[in-house]
Amino acid sequence: MHSLPYSAPPDTGLDVVHADAALLVLNKPGGLLSVPGRGPGKDDCLARRAQAVYPDALIVHRLDMETSGLIVLARGAEMQRRLSAAFQSRQVDKGYVAVVDGRLAEAAGTIDLPLVADWPNRPRQKVDHELGKPSLTRWRRLAYDPAQDATRVALAPETGRSHQLRVHLLALGHPILGDALYAPPAAQAKAPRLLLHADTLAFAHPQNGAPLAFACPAPF
Template sequence: MSASHENDSPVNDSTVNDSPEDLTILPATTEPYHIAYEDDVLLVVNKPAHLLTVPGRHPQNQDCLIRRVQREFYNAEVVHRLDYDTSGLVILPLTKRVLSDISKQFQARTVQKHYIAIVAGKVAKARGTIELPIAADEANRPLYKICHATGKPAVTRYQLLSYDSATHQSRVQLEPITGRSHQLRLHMLALGHAILGDTLYATADIAAKSSRLMLHAQYIRFNHPLNGEVLAFSEPAPF
């Protein structure tokens, strides 16, 4: 996803083989990450926008969240990702056992995540569920598309939080039940409300309304791998 992607299978909020992040030079922000939680076996950090979660294949895309974190926590590993242009909470295991356990929680879809997004237009329904399958767009690799013929099931719950009539923009909370690549971007686009700053899928005028993708992973909830305690963290959207 670019991420996270919005994206959550165990390896990524935007699990991809070839992503725009691999093929394009993406300057890394100087804004630091923030530790939301730390213990002996895992971290939860708040990733800034305009920073890859893992190194890209392009030689100039080596500065990333995990390498910055590993300067202080050398054994930190990645179990899921956020897109380069998405900000928000990321779990980073510090042991192999915890990496395996958190990965299984993602696979079982017991990790709960909420995103905040600013989208174009007024979302008509206060809440709803989008169920539209997503597939790789073979004619426009490495992008993705809604495809009922070859797509994998993808489900997103949404809730309208507010509407600004002056800007004709809506603030929404998004809960990805599945974790397909670019799921939140594509589902909101299909609903008729592209995310502001989305340079991959939105029209040029909507993409130009923000210098960043207006998507933030605000909330994450999971079970501690060692004691089973429910952990929940929230980081307000910076927009």
């Protein structure tokens, strides 16, 4: 089992993108857990930091510790129930940006590979055509950097499996730069952190159904 050391980034205050009586949209820094982790020393997380300011804040979905970007928290149990249902029924449009190793030959594509937990190597996930759950990612090439031999891509996951984007891009032969769990050493060494950021979110407001859309540019 892989257990990465956890050192939460300094608490410089919440980066609040949106706040109202029903929900919060925050920009999570890379390196911060979404919820408390297992084991000692893993209590510092976005949920705890949010609750220190907004005591009724409840987690709805998660971003990987290493991933930065937009995350929604509900205010109160009823809003949590409604927002969770929207995520589970795929009524939320999520967009990510990543920088991956190598040059993507196509301009855009779809990765349709079933994923399952790689139990002996937790928390890793793997492609498994027999036991895996259906997982679909759409991607679009944004720019190629010949100096770094790396491609910036826009990603739209249709499903929300654990580590989906990281494993799908690895399976495509283009691991995300700085990925300590999945990238080979050369691709890991090209970036000081995982270059994956949740940059757009769109969904209906859980109280009145009004369309909400948020954008947060990547810090890399």
